[in-house]
Amino acid sequence: MDRSADTLVSQLFRRKPHAMLMAEAESDAGGLKRALGALDLTLLGIGAIVGAGIFVMTGVGALRAGPALVLSFVLAGTACAMAALCYAEFATMIPVAGSAYSYSYATMGELVGWIIGWDLVLEYAVGAAAVASGWSGYFRVILEGVGVHLPDALTHAPGSIPGGIIDLPALIIVLLVSAVLYVGISESARLNAIIVVIKLAAVGVVIAVGAFFVRPADWVPFAPHGWSGISSGAAYIFFAYIGFDAVSTAAEEVVEPSRDLPIGILGSLLVCTILYIAVAAVLTGMVPYSSIDQSAPLASAFVTRGLNFVAGIISVGAVAGLTSVLLVLLLGQSRIFFAVSRDGLLPEAFSRVHPRFRTPYIPTTITGILVGLTAALLPIQDIAELTNIGTLFAFILVCLGIWVLRRIDPDTPRPFRTPLVPAVPLLGAGFCLYLITGLDPITWVRFFGWLAIGLVIYFAYGRHHSRVAQNATAGRAAASSAD
Numbered sequence: 001m002d003r004s005a006d007t008l009v010s011q012l013f014r015r016k017p018h019a020m021l022m023a024e025a026e027s028d029a030g031g032l033k034r035a036l037g038a039l040d041l042t043l044l045g046i047g048a049i050v051g052a053g054i055f056v057m058t059g060v061g062a063l064r065a066g067p068a069l070v071l072s073f074v075l076a077g078t079a080c081a082m083a084a085l086c087y088a089e090f091a092t093m094i095p096v097a098g099s100a101y102s103y104s105y106a107t108m109g110e111l112v113g114w115i116i117g118w119d120l121v122l123e124y125a126v127g128a129a130a131v132a133s134g135w136s137g138y139f140r141v142i143l144e145g146v147g148v149h150l151p152d153a154l155t156h157a158p159g160s161i162p163g164g165i166i167d168l169p170a171l172i173i174v175l176l177v178s179a180v181l182y183v184g185i186s187e188s189a190r191l192n193a194i195i196v197v198i199k200l201a202a203v204g205v206v207i208a209v210g211a212f213f214v215r216p217a218d219w220v221p222f223a224p225h226g227w228s229g230i231s232s233g234a235a236y237i238f239f240a241y242i243g244f245d246a247v248s249t250a251a252e253e254v255v256e257p258s259r260d261l262p263i264g265i266l267g268s269l270l271v272c273t274i275l276y277i278a279v280a281a282v283l284t285g286m287v288p289y290s291s292i293d294q295s296a297p298l299a300s301a302f303v304t305r306g307l308n309f310v311a312g313i314i315s316v317g318a319v320a321g322l323t324s325v326l327l328v329l330l331l332g333q334s335r336i337f338f339a340v341s342r343d344g345l346l347p348e349a350f351s352r353v354h355p356r357f358r359t360p361y362i363p364t365t366i367t368g369i370l371v372g373l374t375a376a377l378l379p380i381q382d383i384a385e386l387t388n389i390g391t392l393f394a395f396i397l398v399c400l401g402i403w404v405l406r407r408i409d410p411d412t413p414r415p416f417r418t419p420l421v422p423a424v425p426l427l428g429a430g431f432c433l434y435l436i437t438g439l440d441p442i443t444w445v446r447f448f449g450w451l452a453i454g455l456v457i458y459f460a461y462g463r464h465h466s467r468v469a470q471n472a473t474a475g476r477a478a479a480s481s482a483d
Contacts, residue, residue, distance in 0.1 A: 013109030016343070016468050018412055021094050021106060033184070033358040034253055038260040038267070040189045041247050044331075045268020047192045047324030048243025050199055051131065054276060055318040057237050058283055059297030065233030067284040068223035070277050072233030073240075077273035079435070080241045082428030083395040084269050085418045086402040088262040091248040092415040095257030098339030099248040099332070100394040105343070107401040107408075110469070114462060116397050117340045118454030122447075123390030124333035125371055127242065128174070128326055130387065132375035133157070135322040136169040142315055160379040171376035177327050178368025181334065184357045188327060195324040200275075202317020205310060206298055207278045213305050214285030224289070235435045240276060242391050243325065244269045245398075246332040258415035330367055337363035344470070345462035389447050392436040399429040 036044075058069065065072045090103040098105075101120055105113025140155055156164030181188050223230060247264045254260050283292065286301045293300035299311040299318075338360040341350030354361040402418050403425045418424055463469070 011463070011466075011469055012111040014468055014472065015107065015109050016102075016105040016113070018094070018106060018409070020468070020471070021096055021102065033186070034255050035184075035186045036189060036250060036254045036260070037256070038263040040193070041250070041254065041260055041264025042267040042271070043193050043196045044189065044250065044328055045244045045247045045264055046200070046271055047196045048246045048328035049241060049268060049272040049325075050196075050203065050275065051243075051321040051325035054203065054240060054279055055298060055314070055321060057240055058276075058280060059292045061233045061237040061240075062280070062284055062289045062292050062297070064225065064236060065229045066221065066224040066289045067219040067281075068230050069233055069237075069280040069284060069289075071223070071230050072237055073273065073276040073280055075230065075234040076238045076241055077269070077276070079234075079238075079428060079431040080244065080269060080395075081266075081273075082424050083399055083432065084244055084265050086399045086425055086428060087245055087248050088265050088416045089402055089414055089418045090398065091251050091261040091265065092258045093412065095251040095254065095261065096339065097249060097252040097335040099245060099251075099336065100398050101336055102339055103401050104397050107405045108397070110345075110463075110466060111458070112397065113343075114340075114345055114458045115451060115454065116394055117336060117345070118451065118457075119390050119393055120336045121333065122450050123242075123387050123394065124246075124329045124336065125367070125374070126390070127387040128329040128333065128367075128371045129170075129375040129378070131322050131326045131329065132170040132174050132371065133167065135173050135319060135326065136167050136375075138315055138319045138322065139169050139173075142312075142319060145312060145315070157375070157377055157379050167376045171372040173323065173326065174330070174372035174375060175368055177323065177330055178364055178372075181327070181331055181368075182354075182357065182359060182361055182364050184359055188331060192324050192327055195320045195327075199317045199321035199324065202314055202320070203275055203279065205313050205317075206302075207275075207282055209307065209310055210282035210286055210302070213307075214282060216285065218285050218288050237276075238388065238392075238435055241269070241272070242387065243328060244272075245391070245394065246328045249332040249335040252335075262416045330364070330371065333367045333371070334360050334363040337367065342467075344465040344467040345458065347461075386443060386446055386450070389436060389439055389443050392432045393447075395432045396429045396436075399425040399432070 061072055062069045087099075091099075094102055094106055096102050098117070099120065101113055101117035104116040136155060140150065143150060150169075152161060153163050153165040154168045157167045157170075158164050160167075180191055225232070244265050247268065248261065251257055251261060279298070283297060283301055287304055291304075299314045302308070302311040302314065337346065337350045339351075340346045341348060341363070350363045350366075351360065352362050353359065403422045405412075406421055
């Protein structure tokens with residue numbers, strides 16, 4: 001009995017060998033097309049980060065922090081920078097699809113790897129569905145602006161408004177983006193680059209035009225709610241930074257991972273932090289923080305000052321921004337499925353690569369259908385906060401994983417090294433833990449419910465099909481026969 005228990009425990013915490021990970025990183029082994037460079041990765045990161053956070057959440061953040069929202073962005077950005085440094089080391093050391101799932105598997109064992117992989121499925125799927133729902137809302141505003149009105153029954157999910165039947169725009173945009181991802185990573189990167197240019201232009205308009213309408217008197221008092229307001233604002237607008245981690249899910253499709261991945265991860269985070277600070281300063285200088293519209297803060301600020309045309313540009317930028325966020329989230333989701341399946345923890349079909357497009361077409365298709373139907377049929381705003389808890393949980397494990405791997409495997413080559421270990425990883429994990437404790441209790445209940453479902457799948461299927469476990473068993477059998 002004791003021996004059986006020891007065997008089970010040893011399997012659950014068996015780490016995936018670094019050599020096995022690197023073998024999978026080879027193009028011929030993994031099957032994915034290497035086509036992304038540093039600029040592509042930086043644009044993917046910006047595409048994922050600049051979206052709902054800057055176009056929507058700045059309003060609620062300003063209500064909590066006042067003009068000191070700029071410090072909230074600095075605080076949240078600093079915490080994310082610590083996690084990003086850890087991601088950069090892992091991504092160059094283990095340049096495979098799977099992001100935090102693969103990193104956790106390599107450092108903390110199979111069970112922890114599965115938990116974080118299942119957690120990332122939640123993060124990307126729920127996040128993508130919420131973004132699709134938000135995209136639909138902005139799309140309706142633009143249509144209304146040109147005199148086109150779609151029936152409420154066909155543009156709202158059941159339960160969102162009386163008479164809502166299905167949110168068709170949300171379903172259609174998810175399927176269209178999934179079709180682009182199905183065709184290829186190069187095409188997806190090109191589409192994302194075009195969209196990023198559009199939404200950065202919209203953000204640039206906000207900063208350049210809004211600067212002329214700033215009233216310094218609106219910045220007084222600067223921190224009306226003190227440090228508690230600044231930290232509360234940081235906890236809320238943390239969602240605005242989610243996305244740089246998705247860059248690492250494409251590691252297996254990068255031409256030069258050791259050089260390009262740190263540039264893409266850290267570069268996108270730096271650019272977006274600068275933009276967020278500038279937009280926060282302009283917004284709180286244009287409108288008193290207590291009067292900022294919570295649903296469309298940027299567009300409404302310009303409408304308040306009589307700049308309706310600029311507000312229209314911002315709305316177009318918001319639609320573009322949410323489209324690129326959706327693209328990167330769906331990309332990350334399919335690559336997580338691909339990596340987990342390749343390890344045997346999910347059925348083999350999820351890791352099949354299209355013979356022509358060299359993309360994981362089955363998980364891309366399944367993800368597109370499920371996320372599209374979720375966005376079309378459910379009032380997703382009730383569970384959108386699950387994206388925050390899933391991301392923070394992943395960040396904590398990645399930060400701790402760097403420290404663990406430095407101690408148990410110090411000699412493995414590290415093209416990029418996180419500075420000041422263990423201080424940076426521990427501070428990153430500590431700050432994320434601080435933010436995660438501030439989430440609503442119902443979010444914790446839903447999160448643990450999701451993890452419980454994942455554990456059932458793992459013990460019923462994954463544990464018995466694990467490639468790492470099978471390789472270990474084969475190795476022992478070979479050693480015994482040799483003796």
